[in-house]
Amino acid sequence: MVLRVNIDQIEPATRDWICKVQIVEIGHPRESLDKKCTFQNLILEDEEECKIKAVMYTDEIEQYADKLKLLNTYFISTARVKVSPTSYGKPIHKFYWILDKETVIEQIKPSNEVEKPLPPPTKLNITSFDRISPLMVDSAAEIDILAIVLRCGPQKNVGRSHHRCREITLCDNQKNQFLFSMGGFRRNKRT
Known part of the structure; x- marks a missing residue:
């Protein structure tokens, strides 16, 4: 049975989970420092406004280019969950997700009667x-x-x-x- 959870409940050992998220940031595809691969970062936010970084690599960037859009809402499951490295600064979450060929991503359309898309993010801490x-x-x-x-x-x-x-x-x-x-x-x- 698939367990519906929020971002904070998902760890590398968590199995059979599904999470409702909204894409709140999409980075440009970039080359890795060693120039061995291309990657793209996304920031996802759940119903509790908890954020996590998701990463796609070369093949998946092309595969999901037309599907993943800013501020759209999705059910994501079976993403690989890894511990966030701290060598590049403070991560937004202790884990990050890798979206690959095994990841199941289903868009929640505005016309969906059962599941409504998430509203645009509201959690801002404005700095003067x-x-x-x-x-x-x-x-x-x-x-x-x-x-x-x-x-x-x-x-x-x-x-x-x-x-x-x-x-x-x-x-x-x-x-x-x-x-x-x-x-x-x-x-x-x-x-």
Whole structure:
């Protein structure tokens, strides 16, 4: 019998589980540091607003590209559950899921009479601009800001390694402006 559980109830030893989740973040596919594979990170959130990272690798990225969409709700089961590494910073959960060929993913459509899709996430801890600087000491800190984009500069190459970044000017509800640089852009491969 399949056990319906929330994210916090799932561990590597948990068997025959199913979890209702919403995709709240989809990263771009990236190459691993050793350049041996391509991976893509997703952030999933359950009915209790608990979040977990899910990872897909090369074949699954293509397999699920048309199926997995931001803010859609799914039943996921038989994902592989692994312990989150802490060497890259503080993980959002002590475990993460690997979505592979064995994983069963079923979308919950808005027209479903029995199971309704989850509403968009509401759990935000808004950080005001004046509190951002002290938080920059801890590079692993995650913050939520509420702002509008006043200016989005062009992408440019920086440094010898030609990393791509862009400067973005934001404004909060107190009319405070904040300039930050955003990096990690990929060049589109044109065929």
